[in-house]
Amino acid sequence: MDFIQMNGKHILVTGATSGIGKSTAVLLSRLGARVAIAGRREERLKETLSAMEGEGHSMHVLDVSLLDELEGRVKEMVAQYGKFDGYVHSAGTVNNLPLKNYTPARLDQIMRTNFSSYFEMVRVLSKKGRFNEGMSIVGVSSISAYVGASAQAAYGASKAAMNGAMRCLARELAEKGIRLNNVLPAGTNTEMYQEYLALRGEMKGGDGTPAKSAGRNYLGMNEPEDVANAIIFLLSPASRQITGVELPVDGGYMSC
Amino acid sequence: MTEREKLALLEDMLELDEGDLTVDTVLDDIDEYDSMAKLSLIVLMEDEFDVKLTADVIRGFETVGDIVALMEK
Numbered sequence: 001m002d003f004i005q006m007n008g009k010h011i012l013v014t015g016a017t018s019g020i021g022k023s024t025a026v027l028l029s030r031l032g033a034r035v036a037i038a039g040r041r042e043e044r045l046k047e048t049l050s051a052m053e054g055e056g057h058s059m060h061v062l063d064v065s066l067l068d069e070l071e072g073r074v075k076e077m078v079a080q081y082g083k084f085d086g087y088v089h090s091a092g093t094v095n096n097l098p099l100k101n102y103t104p105a106r107l108d109q110i111m112r113t114n115f116s117s118y119f120e121m122v123r124v125l126s127k128k129g130r131f132n133e134g135m136s137i138v139g140v141s142s143i144s145a146y147v148g149a150s151a152q153a154a155y156g157a158s159k160a161a162m163n164g165a166m167r168c169l170a171r172e173l174a175e176k177g178i179r180l181n182n183v184l185p186a187g188t189n190t191e192m193y194q195e196y197l198a199l200r201g202e203m204k205g206g207d208g209t210p211a212k213s214a215g216r217n218y219l220g221m222n223e224p225e226d227v228a229n230a231i232i233f234l235l236s237p238a239s240r241q242i243t244g245v246e247l248p249v250d251g252g253y254m255s256c
Numbered sequence: 257m258t259e260r261e262k263l264a265l266l267e268d269m270l271e272l273d274e275g276d277l278t279v280d281t282v283l284d285d286i287d288e289y290d291s292m293a294k295l296s297l298i299v300l301m302e303d304e305f306d307v308k309l310t311a312d313v314i315r316g317f318e319t320v321g322d323i324v325a326l327m328e329k
């Protein structure tokens with residue numbers, strides 16, 4: 001018997017067009033899950049789908065920042081493809097704004113995309129008839145919830161908000177048999193991080209290595225698969241006694 | 257927008273006094289043109305001029321005039 005059992009499980013993954021979400025969707029498909037993949041870019045969803053194995057997957061062009069649409073879209077998914085056994089919230093965006101460049105609208109945009117969408121998705125997925133017994137929800141937060149960096153105030157706040165909500169909701173939804181956990185990646189080799197490094201490298205006049213983190217993630221930079229592995233463990237029954245946890249996937253960063 | 261108005265936008269962003277900058281000012285000579293200022297510049301150019309600056313483009317800037325040249329309006 002395999003340690004991680006995902007056979008026939010129906011899992012929704014947002015942010016599946018790229019990076020961590022894409023890697024999670026592909027790995028889940030290899031483990032026998034039926035995966036509903038979501039993101040804004042249709043072409044990129046098709047690419048993810050073609051990299052996946054197995055059958056019964058579905059594809060959903062979805063902007064998670066359009067909060068009022070999320071319940072209707074989830075209802076449609078359930079009606080057409082069945083209840084969910086798991087949800088991975090990997091949709092997210094990063095900005096590099098110094099404080100003086102913020103406007104209320106900019107702050108709202110990042111909080112909505114990273115945090116409010118997570119909250120709303122958990123709310124609509126945890127309604128009766130939309131999930132199977134033992135559903136597991138994994139949010140992709142970040143070590144930025146704990147590690148201060150200039151020009152990252154809203155991003156860090158949005159990830160800390162995800163963690164705060166997750167811990168409360170883990171208790172609240174336990175009576176429905178739903179578990180919630182977050183993974184907190186450090187720098188992970190994705191499009192988002194490459195863009196961030198290019199910018200930071202230039203800002204520091206260096207080679208793209210963020211000076212303060214050099215040496216802290218002493219196991220080296222994550223690949224998306226490293227984060228996907230942790231997510232899938234938390235989705236699987238192998239972690240059935242784990243809820244309300246923030247799991248760093250950070251090559252040791254938080255231990256320093 | 258006149259050249260002076262464009263320079264004024266940069267002076268405001270860098271919290272300099274009016275008239276401190278000319279198109280010939282060398283960026284490396286401006287103490288205030290630091291990493292945070294470069295991030296602010298990205299936002300300014302996108303908001304005001306619909307120009308998306310990449311790290312490569314920013315690295316290529318030598319004088320204030322190089323930035324002003326991209327401010328088309």
Ligand SMILES: NC(=O)c1ccc[n+]([C@@H]2O[C@H](COP(=O)([O-])OP(=O)(O)OC[C@H]3O[C@@H](n4cnc5c(N)ncnc54)[C@H](OP(=O)(O)O)[C@@H]3O)[C@@H](O)[C@H]2O)c1
Nearest residue numbers: 015017018019020039040041063064091092187188190192
């Ligand atoms: N890479 C890192 O170093 C790192 C570290 C810590 C945490 N994280 C977190 O990991 C998560 C995934 O990021 P990544 O590194 O895999 O970056 P990525 O490759 O840029 O992926 C981001 C994903 O989010 C989706 N997305 C963004 N805005 C969306 C919206 N409004 N609606 C729906 N989907 C949206 C994108 O899809 P579309 O553009 O197609 O919509 C894309 O699939 C993010 O939450 C990020 O904050 C990343």
